[in-house]
Amino acid sequence: MRIAADLLSVHPPSAQTGKGTASSRAVKASPQPRACVGFAKRMLPGALLFRKQREFFLRRGTQLIFLVIALFGLMGAGDQSRVNDLGHRMMCVCGCNQILLECNHVGCAYSDRMRAELIAAVDRGDNDDLTLQGFVQKYGTTVMAAPTKTGFNRVAWIMPYLVLVLGLTMVTLIVRAWRSRPLVLPAGAVAAVHGAELEHFRDQARKDTEI
């Protein structure tokens, strides 16, 4: 981030909006190169100025190379991660009922081709929605490993949670109802014991049976 901020600082101040991102905030905080150059022009002799400028651009150039390498590296990692993520959100359509990246059928007519298409889409820079949409158009809705969160498919996701909430509510209501329900005692049974007397019996029972 530091390198990125330093590098960005070679842009003219007018190009920096200073809004939003952390990197743009870092740009504002970093030294202004034009001001540096102007200051150097005023204060330093010609040869020294040239050397300083050369060193400055050399340093920035080296940093730029590092940044490009790092960005490409990160881009590669990002692509790989995206391929992995998207590949686990789709099914192989050969009928094996397996996740695309997990289909290992020997001689599968689909999975290799689909993987290649996925990598190509990610390399092209297509975003996730576009990539998945492309697959749906080509292979049908069953290519998606889970229902989308649009239209009727939303019901698939909502229903389990709805049932859980309804169930919890119902159990809570049942428990409350049961607690207030009068106890039905068989005819001739001994009356229930309550309060301190019950606690006394409980303590006694606990001591007697403590195993």
Add this chain to the structure above:
Amino acid sequence: MSQIGSFALLLALALSAYSFLGGLLALVMKGAGSARLGETARRAGIASFAVVFLAAVVLVVAAFQNDFSIAYIFHHSNRDLPAPYKFATLWSGQEGSLLFWALLLSAYGLVLRLRYKTDVRLFAHASVIIAAVQVFFLLLLNFAAHPFAVVQGSLPPDGNGLNPLLQYPEMVIHPPMLYLGYVGFTVPFAFALAALIMRYPGEKWIQITRRWTMVTWGFLTCGVFLGAHWAYSVLGWGGYWGWDPVENASLMPWLTGTAFLHSVMMQEKRGMLKTWNMWLIFSTFMLSIFGTFLTRSGVVSSVHAFAQSSIGDWFVAFLVIIFATCLIFYVKNRSHLRTEHKLESLISRESSFLFNNLLLLVACFTVLWGTLFPVLSEWVQGTKVTVGPPFFNRVNVPVALLLLLLTAVGPLLAWRRTSVESLKRNFLWPAIGALVTGVLLVALGMKPWKDVSYFYSLVTIMLSALVAFTVISEFVRGGRVIGRHTGQNLFASMVQLAHRNTRRYGGYIVHFGVIVIMIGFAGAVFNQDKEQEMGFGDKMTIGAYTLVCQSYTQDDNPNYGSEWAVMNVFKGGKQIATLNPERRFYKASQQTSTMVANRSTPQEDLYVVYEGQNLDTGRPIIKVHLNPLVMWIWVGVWIIIAGTVVALIPNAVPVRVPAPARMRAEPVGAGD
């Protein structure tokens, strides 16, 4: 051969029909003749086992004799098929597996009918219900999926062979276990319905049902996990559970059966949840039948599904009949199911069972919902959608975590009411232990903030630790008390403790097995895989391992041709193993299959698959998965089996403990 089999099936149908109708008449009729009629019906039921057994033996003998005049043998066997797989032919196809189902059902019926003296009237009712189920399956076998149908035209010289994926040792064990589970739920169902029909007084039927359910549940657990292990070892995709509709079909009755095993304790101890338990066991049986329907109807697409056929309609009709029967008798006799006690407190064992049941049923609903949503979507939108692992994992994981939490808390709660002080006392150290486990894991590099799956993984391990500490503390606390009185060492005291209340402590062992499995599941977040073309001497590094390809070699036998790689595995510069991932080409079926090479350790599995050859370069492709903690899953299953066996052992006579008791009282907080 086929004629003997066909005759045996017809005779079995006649005997079962007699057992059903004769038994029914005997129960309805009054008078001296009814007892004799009932006895003949019972004996017909016993004889039906012998005849179905004969039919099954005929089919197996036909497989060993390569009798390809029988279409089933032609389609599922071949001359060079090894003997164990010829035996497994019995359950390798639709017709055979239905015959196997009928065989197991008649075997369960045999045991029940032989033990009729336990309670003659209850067992007579249950026998009639089982006979009705037998009639359904034998009708199917005789008229819709005949295993002894003959091949039309000239006799084929050899069969099509067994599906290569089924040619694996576990396939000789997995289906029987699963079927013992599925079919076994017929017995608790029969007892429950019988008790409802006859307004059975007392709870004896529930004790009988509970033991049957526990045995059946144990078989189903074995069957489900053997299936997972088979998928892991044979399919070669690096996983063990793919949320396939058929896997889901086996999970649903397991979930409701588990709920029943918990809530039935409330009925035994407190006379509560009678209606709930009745419907739980009805639902479990119906889900077993529904699972069979899913497998065979072709309603949902599955890797396991048998060919689409019309027998799905039979199952729908049967399910409707079962549901209507249960509903009619429930409406008629529901007054018999009134609860005897009220709930005293929210913090009690009773309410923990209620929430446990709720979560198990929500999990079951979610699995059912996800399995059937493609059908619903097609019906509503006109387009089919796929509901795969991303959906099931996202929806079920939170429910599973809540269940884990209840597994930790539930056993610490007393029946009726638990004081907050007692809960604190019992819960403090396990909770501290769980927190310390979490902190240690984060310190060791686990990053729950990285992704939600890492968060779930951490929470799973922490909750598992919580359950483990509570289970251990329960054993240690009880063991110490016994040790103080008997002078035995702690281990011997704990064994004695478990023996005194096998159901309770067997249950704890099962819980311990469950958390070991959950830890195994949590490891999946850290799975890695790598695929590479590997020629001679090529290397691949994954995790701490380096694989070096030494050679490729080939072999041939009458059943299949094979080629495999010889891969040396190095760790820390030292060779630790040689693995041989294999690829087979089965001659009869003309199909290819992979045989995974797996080096399994408690820490991780090094799982190597020979995927085939690159068609362009001709170079072999090797895929390696590094799957942490998978072994824990299989170890956990063994622990569950051990716990189930312990829970089935009768309790030992309690040791007399001299206590300064002034009065006799029921234990509070003790019990199952």
